[in-house]
Each structure stands twice: as structure tokens, then as C-alpha cells.
Amino acid sequence: MTPLSGAFTKPRTSQILGGQLEERNIQLVSDFYVERVDSEKRVLISYEEEEVPYDLLVTVPIHMGSEVIKRSGIGDDLNYVPTDKHTLKAKDFDNIFVLGDATDTPASKAGSVAHFMVDVFVPNFLRYIEGLDLLPTFDGHSNCYIESGFGKAFLIDFNYDTEPLPGMYPLPGVGPFSLLAESRINHWGKLLFRWIYWHVLLKGKHLPVPARMSMAGKWA
Ligand SMILES: Cc1cc2nc3c(=O)[nH]c(=O)nc-3n(C[C@H](O)[C@H](O)[C@H](O)COP(=O)(O)OP(=O)(O)OC[C@H]3O[C@@H](n4cnc5c(N)ncnc54)[C@H](O)[C@@H]3O)c2cc1C
Structure with missing residues (x-):
């Protein structure tokens, strides 16, 4: 199974969204498996005995x-069904x-899926x-505003085989939403989606x- 964050490990997505983290001075520590928390020293400790300090731990x-x-x-x-x-x-x-x-498919756990x-x-x-x-018709399609x-x-819009790519959605070339890019219209789209x-x-x-x-409207 892949939570939506699985999309963030894909090359294009991590390149573009990784830059956002840097702009916001957010440090990413990957491949860190928490073994225990020392709340007095305020550090997370990994199985490899690496330590990451924190002030507020979530x-x-x-x-x-x-x-x-x-x-x-x-x-x-x-607790996922094969x-x-x-x-x-x-x-x-x-x-x-x-x-x-409920599935163990390698698609995102998301409402769109x-x-x-x-x-x-x-x-x-x-x-x-x-x-x-049965026809093998489900392709792992997922999309979501961030x-x-x-x-x-x-x-972002992607499936089992295609990582999130830049482009326009839902109308190819027209949008109005930009794929894998930050925009105000995307934010308004998210608000409209509530309705x-x-x-x-x-x-x-x-x-x-x-x-x-x-793939229409996507730039591979
Ligand atoms: C905090 C949060 C934020 C999210 N944000 C997004 C988002 O922005 N975009 C997006 O696409 N996805 C989002 N998701 C994921 C999305 O909500 C789920 O992927 C989606 O709801 C899955 O639908 P589902 O029908 O499989 O399961 P659910 O929506 O969980 O439905 C399962 C239902 O089964 C019921 N149930 C459980 N046990 C029993 C029982 N014993 N008897 C009868 N009924 C039972 C539950 O009450 C529930 O109503 C978010 C999830 C969370 C938790």
C-alpha cells in the first residue's frame, strides 16, 4: 500500500516539492527509523542510535x-485485504x-482513488x-490538491506507472489547474472541491x- 506521500518519493515530485521545503527552512531527515524518544533530552533516537533534536514533537x-x-x-x-x-x-x-x-493495492489511500x-x-x-x-481496468489513478x-x-495526478508530471488539468493545455506547479487557481480549485x-x-x-x-495535457 502507498499513502499519498508515496508520490513525494518520485523524482520530479521530490525535486519540485523538495525546493518548497528548502524555501520554508524545513529540514528533511529521511531513512530514519525511530526506536525511542528521550523526552528529557528532547531527542528522537533511531535504531542506528542517530539522534534528532526537537522542540515540539508530532x-x-x-x-x-x-x-x-x-x-x-x-x-x-x-489489516489490508490482499x-x-x-x-x-x-x-x-x-x-x-x-x-x-481497505485494499493493499500500491495506490494512494485517498478519496480520489x-x-x-x-x-x-x-x-x-x-x-x-x-x-x-474481469477486465484489468483499474490503473491506480490518483489526484489531489496539496x-x-x-x-x-x-x-498532482498520477497512477501506478506514471509519476506526477507537469501539465494542465483537466482540459489539456487549458487547465485551468496546473499540474505539479503552485498556483492560486489550484487553491481556488481546492476550495471549489469542498462544494x-x-x-x-x-x-x-x-x-x-x-x-x-x-497523458493528454501532461509534459512527460
Ligand atoms: C485526516 C484525513 C485527511 C484526508 N484528506 C484527504 C484529502 O485531502 N484528499 C483525499 O483524496 N483523501 C484524503 N483522505 C483519505 C480519504 O479520506 C480516504 O482515502 C477515503 O475516505 C477512503 O474511503 P473508504 O470508503 O475506503 O473508507 P472510509 O471513508 O474510511 O469509510 C469506511 C467506513 O466504514 C465504517 N466502518 C468501520 N467499521 C465499521 C463496522 N464495523 N461496521 C460498519 N461500518 C464500519 C466507517 O465508519 C467509515 O464510514 C484523508 C484521510 C484522513 C484520515
Whole structure:
């Protein structure tokens, strides 16, 4: 499984967003596996006995699946259900499909992924009912706004095989949103999305955004 932060390890994304960290004087310490915290000395200590000092410590626990999956016995050690990453059928069960955060697919754990998964799942499930072979249609498509502060945001769009690339979205060449670049319009898009969430998505209305990622408008 890959949280959205997996996209940040991709070459173009880390190059562009890494510069943002430098501008904000944020130091990144990677490959650091916390073994313990010494709260008196105010240091994080790794398994290699490296130390990183802190003044305010905010830690995020390991990202795991839900308790209900754990209790059901169908999940792995992290409570994710082993899932075919293209058909979304559970690997160990013939009559279970898995969508969203419950899967162990190497896609982001994100609302957009759950949404795109549903779009490709429904026609496949109808095929399943009719006894037809499943089509390997889910491509890991994910997109998300990243607020960068000061009234601006980034937008990234990627899938299993294609890292976030620069370009314009959703209309190729027109946008209005810029991919892998900071802009005010991206921030306004994020604000508009709040309205879309409540009035379009939650009401089950169709959102005209293709479930499969498109290279149109992207600069490879
Ligand atoms: C703080 C936070 C911020 C996020 N921000 C973003 C973002 O900006 N953009 C983005 O794309 N994604 C974001 N995400 C991720 C996104 O919310 C999830 O990927 C998405 O909600 C997954 O959808 P899902 O339907 O798989 O699971 P969920 O939305 O978690 O739905 C699972 C449901 O199952 C219910 N449930 C659990 N146990 C039981 C049970 N025993 N019986 C019945 N029901 C049960 C839960 O109450 C829940 O309603 C964020 C997540 C978090 C936690």
C-alpha cells in the first residue's frame, strides 16, 4: 500500500516539492527509523542510535487498515485485504471485491482513488455477475490538491506507472489547474472541491473526470 506521500518519493515530485521545503527552512531527515524518544533530552533516537533534536514533537503512527478488517480475518498484518490491483477482486476470496482504503493495492489511500475505483468496479462487477472474465481496468489513478500556504496549492495526478508530471488539468493545455506547479487557481480549485464534495459526490451525481489517468495535457 502507498499513502499519498508515496508520490513525494518520485523524482520530479521530490525535486519540485523538495525546493518548497528548502524555501520554508524545513529540514528533511529521511531513512530514519525511530526506536525511542528521550523526552528529557528532547531527542528522537533511531535504531542506528542517530539522534534528532526537537522542540515540539508530532508523530504519526504507522498507517494501518481498519479494526473491522483485522477482526474479519481477511486482512494481512497491516489489516489490508490482499487485492488484485487491476480487477479489485480479493486475491484469496472469489466472492469479495475490495475498494478504497481497505485494499493493499500500491495506490494512494485517498478519496480520489476510492472514487475512481468505484467507477471501474461497477462495470466489472456486472461482468462478474454475468460470468464473464474481469477486465484489468483499474490503473491506480490518483489526484489531489496539496495546499502550500499563502493562498496557493499544487495539484498532482498520477497512477501506478506514471509519476506526477507537469501539465494542465483537466482540459489539456487549458487547465485551468496546473499540474505539479503552485498556483492560486489550484487553491481556488481546492476550495471549489469542498462544494463539489457535498453537492455532487455525496449526492451520487456524475463527476465528468475520467477514472483512468490520461497523458493528454501532461509534459512527460
Ligand atoms: C485526516 C484525513 C485527511 C484526508 N484528506 C484527504 C484529502 O485531502 N484528499 C483525499 O483524496 N483523501 C484524503 N483522505 C483519505 C480519504 O479520506 C480516504 O482515502 C477515503 O475516505 C477512503 O474511503 P473508504 O470508503 O475506503 O473508507 P472510509 O471513508 O474510511 O469509510 C469506511 C467506513 O466504514 C465504517 N466502518 C468501520 N467499521 C465499521 C463496522 N464495523 N461496521 C460498519 N461500518 C464500519 C466507517 O465508519 C467509515 O464510514 C484523508 C484521510 C484522513 C484520515
